[in-house]
Amino acid sequence: xxxxxxxxxxxxxxxxxxxxxxxxxxxxxxxxxxxxxxxxxxxxxxxxxxxxxxxxxxxxxxxxxxxxxxxxxxxxxxxxxxxxxxxxxxxxxxxxxxxxxxxxxxxxxxxxxxxxxxxxxxxxxxxxxxxxxxxxxxxxxxxxxxxxxxxxxxxxxxxxxxxxxxxxxxxxxxxxxxxxxxxxxxxxxxxxxxxxxxxxxxxxxxxxxxxxxxxxxxxxxxxxxxxxxxxxxxxxxxxxxxxxxxxxxxxxxxxxxxxxxxxxxxxxxxxxxxxxxxxxxxxxxxxxxxxxxxxxxxxxxxxxxxxxxxxxxxxxxxxxxxxxxxxxxxxxxxxxxxxxxxxxxxxxxxxxxxxxxxxxxxxxxxxxxxxxxxxxxxxxxxxxxxxxxxxxxxxxxxxxxxxxxxxxxx
Amino acid sequence: xxxxxxxxxxxxxxxxxxxxxxxxxxxxxxxxxxxxxxxxxxxxxxxxxxxxxxxxxxxxxxxxxxxxxxxxxxxxxxxxxxxxxxxxxxxxxxxxxxxxxxxxxxxxxxxxxxxxxxxxxxxxxxxxxxxxxxxxxxxxxxxxxxxxxxxxxxxxxxxxxxxxxxxxxxxxxxxxxxxxx
Amino acid sequence: xxxxxxxxxxxxxxxxxxxxxxxxxxxxxxxxxxxxxxxxxxxxxxxxxxxxxxxxxxxxxxxxxxxxxxxxxxxxxxxxxxxxxxxxxxxxxxxxxxxxxxxxxxxxxxxxxxxxxxxxxxxxxxxxxxxxxxxxxxxxxxxxxxxxxxxxxxxxxxxxxxxxxxxxxxxxxxxxxxxxxxxxxxx
Numbered sequence: 001x002x003x004x005x006x007x008x009x010x011x012x013x014x015x016x017x018x019x020x021x022x023x024x025x026x027x028x029x030x031x032x033x034x035x036x037x038x039x040x041x042x043x044x045x046x047x048x049x050x051x052x053x054x055x056x057x058x059x060x061x062x063x064x065x066x067x068x069x070x071x072x073x074x075x076x077x078x079x080x081x082x083x084x085x086x087x088x089x090x091x092x093x094x095x096x097x098x099x100x101x102x103x104x105x106x107x108x109x110x111x112x113x114x115x116x117x118x119x120x121x122x123x124x125x126x127x128x129x130x131x132x133x134x135x136x137x138x139x140x141x142x143x144x145x146x147x148x149x150x151x152x153x154x155x156x157x158x159x160x161x162x163x164x165x166x167x168x169x170x171x172x173x174x175x176x177x178x179x180x181x182x183x184x185x186x187x188x189x190x191x192x193x194x195x196x197x198x199x200x201x202x203x204x205x206x207x208x209x210x211x212x213x214x215x216x217x218x219x220x221x222x223x224x225x226x227x228x229x230x231x232x233x234x235x236x237x238x239x240x241x242x243x244x245x246x247x248x249x250x251x252x253x254x255x256x257x258x259x260x261x262x263x264x265x266x267x268x269x270x271x272x273x274x275x276x277x278x279x280x281x282x283x284x285x286x287x288x289x290x291x292x293x294x295x296x297x298x299x300x301x302x303x304x305x306x307x308x309x310x311x312x313x314x315x316x317x318x319x320x321x322x323x324x325x326x327x328x329x330x331x332x333x334x335x336x337x338x339x340x341x342x343x344x345x346x347x348x349x350x351x352x353x354x355x356x357x358x359x360x361x362x363x364x365x366x367x368x369x370x371x372x373x374x375x376x377x378x379x380x381x382x383x384x385x386x387x388x389x390x391x392x393x394x395x396x397x398x399x400x401x402x403x404x405x406x407x408x409x410x
Numbered sequence: 411x412x413x414x415x416x417x418x419x420x421x422x423x424x425x426x427x428x429x430x431x432x433x434x435x436x437x438x439x440x441x442x443x444x445x446x447x448x449x450x451x452x453x454x455x456x457x458x459x460x461x462x463x464x465x466x467x468x469x470x471x472x473x474x475x476x477x478x479x480x481x482x483x484x485x486x487x488x489x490x491x492x493x494x495x496x497x498x499x500x501x502x503x504x505x506x507x508x509x510x511x512x513x514x515x516x517x518x519x520x521x522x523x524x525x526x527x528x529x530x531x532x533x534x535x536x537x538x539x540x541x542x543x544x545x546x547x548x549x550x551x552x553x554x555x556x557x558x559x560x561x562x563x564x565x566x567x568x569x570x571x572x573x574x575x576x577x578x579x580x581x582x583x584x585x586x587x588x589x590x591x
Numbered sequence: 592x593x594x595x596x597x598x599x600x601x602x603x604x605x606x607x608x609x610x611x612x613x614x615x616x617x618x619x620x621x622x623x624x625x626x627x628x629x630x631x632x633x634x635x636x637x638x639x640x641x642x643x644x645x646x647x648x649x650x651x652x653x654x655x656x657x658x659x660x661x662x663x664x665x666x667x668x669x670x671x672x673x674x675x676x677x678x679x680x681x682x683x684x685x686x687x688x689x690x691x692x693x694x695x696x697x698x699x700x701x702x703x704x705x706x707x708x709x710x711x712x713x714x715x716x717x718x719x720x721x722x723x724x725x726x727x728x729x730x731x732x733x734x735x736x737x738x739x740x741x742x743x744x745x746x747x748x749x750x751x752x753x754x755x756x757x758x759x760x761x762x763x764x765x766x767x768x769x770x771x772x773x774x775x776x777x778x
Contacts, residue, residue: 033501034451036480041453041498061747062498063453066530068732069756069763081527088455104638132458151465158462169459169551231667231693234721245693252696342637344689344700346669355670357689370672372689377670380724406454409495409747497749529764529771531756532748 026054029391033062037395039136040405044382044394051390056383060376064409071369075334076102076310077176079369084170086371087407090129090350091171092121092161097347100255101356102176105343108307112299114178115257120191120294121164121173122256122347123287127198128157129350130238130280133402137277138209140399141218146208153201156194163187177311178304188295195292199285206281216274223385223397224272233384234377237352239401242279243271249348260297261290273400280402309336334364351375351402375408418444435573442486442512443569444474446561449485451505453492456519456551460491468554473561482508487564488541491551493521494534506541507590511576514564515543518557520550542584614697616641619663626656633702642700647712650688650703654718657690657699665699667691668715671725673733677759683707686735688715705735714740732757 032043043059067082074082083094096118103110131154135147158168163186165173174180183191209215225235230243240247248265250258266282268275304311312331313324330336340362346355355372378401385401386394421440423432448470452460464470464478479485482505494502506515517537520526523546525535537543544567547560575581585591616636620643623631631653633644645653657665669689676683682704690699703712714737715722726737727746734755737743745752754761764771 033498034505036450040457041501061495061745061749062501063493063495064497064532064747065493065495065528066532066756066763070528070530073763085455088458132461148466151462152467155462155465155467168462168553169455229720232720234668234719234725247693252693342642344638344640344698353669355689357670357672357687359674368674370670372670376724376728377721380721525765525768529768531761531763531765533765535765535768 031391031394033059037140037399039399040403040408042379042403042405042408044398046386046391046394048391053386053389053391053394056386056394058379058382060379061409063405065406067371067410068369071366073365075364076338076366077312077331079366080172080174081170083371084172085406086373086410087129087350087354087375087404088169089132089404090125091169092125092173093129093347093349094354095171095173096122096256097345097349097354098356099174099176100347101343101345101358102310102338103305104345105338105341105358105360106176106307106310108177108305108310110178110256110305111302112257113182113301114174114303114305116294116298117179117183117303118174118256119258119261120291120298121161123290123294124157124160124191124194126287126350127284128154129402130284133350133400134205134209134277134280137219137273137396137399138215140396141215143208143212143215146205150201150205153194153198156190156197160187160190160194163190175304175311177307178302180312182303183298191291191295195288195295198288202281202284209277210281218393218396219274219277219400220272221270222273222389222393223400224270225381225385226271229381229384230271230378233381235352235381236374236378237348237350238279238283239271239276239378240352241266242268242275244269249346249353253346255345255347261293263290273396276400337362337364346372349374351404351407352378371410373407373410375403376410379403379408438573439569439571442571443565446473446475446486446514446564446568447477447479447484448475448561449480449482449488449505449509450478451488451490451492451502453490453494453498454521456491456522459551459554460489460518460557463554463557468558470558470561473558473565475561482506483510485509486512486568487514487516487561489516489518489557489561490522490537491518491557493526493528494537495532496534497532499534499537499540502537503540512568512571514545514567515541516545516547516560516564517543518547518560519552520548523548526550540588541590542588614663614692614695619697619699622660622663623653623657627653640698640700642702644702644704647703647705650686650701651713651715651718653701654688654690654715658718663692663697664694665690665692665697667693668719668721668725669698671715671722671729673729673735673757675733675757675759679704681706684710684733684735686712686729710734711736711738713738716740731755734758 027048029046029048031046032038033041041062045057046053047055070082071079080095080098083098084091086094131150135150138146161171162168165171225243227243227245230240244267246265246267263286266279268279308327313328317324318328338360341360343358344355346353352374357370358366359368361367386397421432421436423430450460462468517523522537525533545560545563547556549556619641620634630649631643631645635642657663669691672687674685684705686703688701714726726740729735730743731745731747732755
């Protein structure tokens with residue numbers, strides 16, 4: 001297409017009044033960084049031939065916040081707050097992923113109850129993440145109703161979070177060594193209520209979209225990627241599974257007792273937008289299954305590990321017990337050194353393999369902490385996925401990739 | 411038939427049979443304050459809370475912001491929700507410049523207000539370094555109720571603002587201090 | 592489609608679950624040493640992950656070998672990043688590759704140490720498309736130059752930035768803050 005384009009070279013050409021032929025003149029379209037359809041801030045400079053995209057180039061980094069540099073200055077427990085703000089649609093997964101990384105370094109064995117509570121919360125977070133992605137995909141294809149309808153359920157997940165940690169979005173949930181507090185009866189009731197009230201809503205949401213002619217026309221065959229290319233581009237999570245590769249960290253390298261649960265890994269066939277949507281929808285059902293099992297088999301016992309050097313003692317103890325007071329002081333002042341070591345720990349985040357590469361030189365802070373952010377790695381495939389399609393398809397493709405700017409730019 | 415629709419109270423003025431006289435300021439303020447079109451400039455976590463504010467439960471539309479205007483040309487208030495990196499600062503200023511007067515700005519969340527926990531080389535330490543801000547909403551992120559409160563504060567401002575304020579020398583000096591003509 | 596199918600393994604190997612722990616660190620390490628000899632050294636296994644060091648000349652042949660090895664099938668590049676050790680003379684920078692075999696569920700971590708004066712290393716873009724941005728990020732934050740990279744420019748920071756912020760000598764804080772310079776309550 002590029003070869004056939006003949007554009008006037010400069011104003012002088014035009015002034016001469018020569019017959020200039022306009023054949024397939026290419027235009028440059030700047031999509032972003034504040035375009036409402038980009039859901040986050042990244043710039044796409046698209047070269048367009050009419051309404052067809054010929055080439056694209058992205059600029060990212062508009063919300064680079066230097067997480068990795070900050071992490072080098074913070075004691076381990078203070079880094080949890082940073083992980084919150086990475087993939088803010090599913091903060092608990094990031095929180096627990098980080099805690100598990102530190103626990104691996106410290107060789108702390110977390111009690112079964114805490115592991116199950118973590119699983120419940122991580123799966124709730126996955127549902128919350130997928131609700132955003134699929135809801136917004138509906139908005140981008142012209143169906144606002146679905147979004148408003150399932151978002152109401154997302155608020156209920158927020159209520160569960162609030163019951164457990166007091167915050168809605170940036171949860172800062174749990175501690176190194178377990179949970180900060182046990183599930184109280186209100187939280188348990190709310191989770192059970194959610195398990196009952198969410199399936200009909202999700203079913204209705206699926207009825208709205210799954211066989212909807214307009215939605216299918218807008219998404220089937222749009223933004224497809226083959227399994228080979230997806231793996232080459234470092235796709236993980238629902239986007240890779242939509243392309244047909246059944247890779248899931250929860251199954252491949254189980255953490256936090258995921259091996260105890262029975263669940264399926266949905267895979268797609270074509271790696272297109274419709275498959276991504278369907279995989280995410282199915283994952284919500286599987287998450288519900290996991291939560292149900294975890295709630296049913298929730299073991300009794302302590303909710304935190306016996307690791308006094310790293311787990312903040314309960315507040316009552318701090319007031320009454322000298323030893324607890326000393327540990328409390330030492331932990332808060334960051335006076336306890338971690339062992340020397342090198343850890344890579346991965347969890348299945350909302351968007352794929354969320355990895356933490358931690359190098360400890362024995363000090364109170366990490367020597368180096370690197371986050372493997374799934375969004376950052378797979379977003380580079382975006383131009384390849386939308387070349388040849390129209391601008392409206394490109395929007396839908398981006399929406400279904402669920403690129404979270406905070407995670408992308410670190 | 412009775413309805414729950416509330417009619418706003420008329421401002422102070424002179425009333426007689428078939429006429430009502432009040433100052434133009436008050437009428438314009440009343441109209442503006444009940445139809446503030448927000449321009450969501452959502453960059454990160456606070457953007458998700460802003461989504462909650464727009465969604466069914468908190469329903470921003472109750473306060474006259476039914477239509478989030480994604481074009482700066484037709485927006486009344488700029489809601490900056492989230493961290494603004496230094497790379498983003500010129501874009502933010504450009505968006506602000508594209509808005510027509512009168513325009514109001516809310517800095518939602520700690521990052522937009524002061525840089526928040528991100529005291530780093532790459533983050534702008536508060537958007538008030540590039541554009542003037544009317545209302546700051548604290549929180550990391552603020553709850554939807556807090557965001558609503560911030561918008562209500564802007565309503566108060568618009569309600570009581572004099573029509574001449576934007577022409578005053580103080581306002582011009584404020585803009586000049588940000589290098590805005 | 593299963594992973595095995597995708598990589599053209601014989602049909603009798605097709606299974607819905609991956610063949611977990613088919614390889615051991617020991618056997619893989621021995622095989623690699625047999626092939627690369629003295630160019631691979633410092634074998635470790637911190638928390639079970641096979642880790643070793645190689646040279647910048649051998650890194651791409653090594654990755655290629657691991658990727659095309661019929662048994663290892665290291666078919667996925669998980670991550671590329673760098674570490675700065677300002678005090679290690681001649682080994683100031685360490686580029687770390689995390690690789691993963693989906694078929695064997697086996698991870699390998701490979702390190703390459705580079706001196707401060709010569710931070711060049713060949714690019715892995717030819718092997719995995721995902722290396723593109725990972726290398727750009729590493730360049731942006733550490734200043735490691737990946738030779739042969741198609742588009743090696745800053746990705747997260749502004750183009751105008753004249754230093755590589757993740758190096759240990761550069762400060763974290765924003766230098767323009769005036770309200771945090773208090774001697775007692777400041778930073």
